[in-house]
Amino acid sequence: MIEVKDLVTHYGETKVLDGVSFAVKRGEIFVIIGGSGCGKTTLLKHMTGLLKPTSGTIIHDGVNIVELDEEQIAEVQRNIGIAFQSGGLFNSMTVGDNVAMPLREYGKVDETLVNALVRLKLSMVGLGGAADLMPGELSGGMRKRAGLARAIALDPPVIYFDEPSAGLDPIIASGLDDLILNLNKLLGITFIIVTHELDSIRKISHRILMLDKGKAIFIGSLDEALNSSVERVRQFFERRPDEQMAQQGR
């Protein structure tokens, strides 16, 4: 469904991604993990067409989005949902209007259905009573869930989610994980999720890609990751600090 081949990208002189290749299958929950600053969010921005890589290809349903112009990429982006780390809500609109925006812009649906869809999507993410609130009145977890409601407004087959559980309490984070699993199971949505929350990874991931210093060092299932021979992968799942940091702590 989505195939990334030999992706290389630079920020100035610094190489952020170095020949990353992998494929995401339809209907799976694909989790991208790695330490802070390893290029996870950059990779997500490339896959959603928000950034152009230095070289490499990103194939969405047979189309290489790296070669597309802005208009063509916008066409691809209409068929994907993106849920941002802080929600990415428009502060000047109510939560309901935020969710309704893609429906009104692209959905070509009458207002009765728009209102029902807004209530439905917000209910799905547990924000049934929040339609009339402004984003500034929401907590961090509510903003993330409202962002997800907007991302699923047009029922996209693929949703990209940046750090869904970061900064949330365990109860809300677990609820969000359940929601991702439900949407995946019931609606068949493919999720590509960037996270480093171990509990979430254990609960939701079908397959895992681990990045380290811009390279893909592991691709496989959770069981394979837990029994991996790659030291960095084991260190990640065992929450072991780097030697240097451990010595500083002593």
Added chain:
Amino acid sequence: MRIECPQTLDDASGRKLLDDAKQQTRTNGTAITLDFSKTESIDARGAAWIVAVADYAREKELQFAWEGQRGNVADYVALIEPGLLAKPQKAKEPETLITKLGATGIQVWEEAQEMATLLVESIYWTAIAPFEGRGFRWGLWMDELHEMGVRAVRINFVMNFLLGLTIAMMSAAQLREFGLGIYVANLVMIGFTRELAAIMTAVVISARTGAAIAAELATMKVQEEIDALRGMGLHVPQFLVAPKLLALLIVQPCLTAIGMIAGLAGGMVWGVFVLEINPGAWLAQSRDAVVLRDVSQGMIKSVAFAIVIVLIGCHNGLRVKGGSRGVGLMTTRSVVMDIFAIVVIDMLFALLFYYVID
């Protein structure tokens, strides 16, 4: 009233479901029960129409229930259940004129208190605290001098020059008819020293610096930088307001003086090249028209304008609520309040100079 749901519930069949529900409950019926026993699949739009049926039932005060769901359909209905059960939010009570006036009065009073507190604290941290050894951010003050002053010279000069040119142009058209063209020099000189340079410079600084102060502090508030400062036990007026206030107190009179020169230059260009008045005669006429008190009027006002611009910018920046929208609103509010305050202060100074002191 039992309504049987179709095998596949999508946009078209969902829409029909709502129409059926409306039709069947139009004359009689106190309840709607959706029967999902034959439904095998539901998509998002079909689910949205179920929510619309639930909304309709709620609106008409009919009982709403559902039954017979199995397998995936049961899971899906469970997922959307909060949407089916959610009660519409209570409409807010309409505000009366009295409650509106009361709320506005309270808000104005609270703002006045906040501004007075900010003014007192800012004066303390600018004029008293540094002499008590409590610290002043001289580095930031230097940066502000450059940003507020040096970088504003060009636009301020151009604006005042053009205003001087316009004033000369318009007054000459009247005075020339009486053969009093040379008195345009008096008008421009007195106008700019007493009034116009101070006002035009204050408007330029309000739009440029006042807006920047409000936007900077509002963004810092939104990004929790202000909370971080307070959390470290630092004083916001000391850390952020005092360097700006001291910088503008120095810069504003300087820019006003430049504005006076620019306005006179603009007027002189029109006088010399269009009215064909000898430059020496124009300069002599201008010099004789003005006394030191005229210049001091403009300069004293500029100091008051500087205090008001910094205070209003900081006050609005620190009051921001919400995100980017709030930053935009507070920046606009700051410029509007600045210009209103500038005009009011100018009027008060006019009263003072012409009716009290004279």
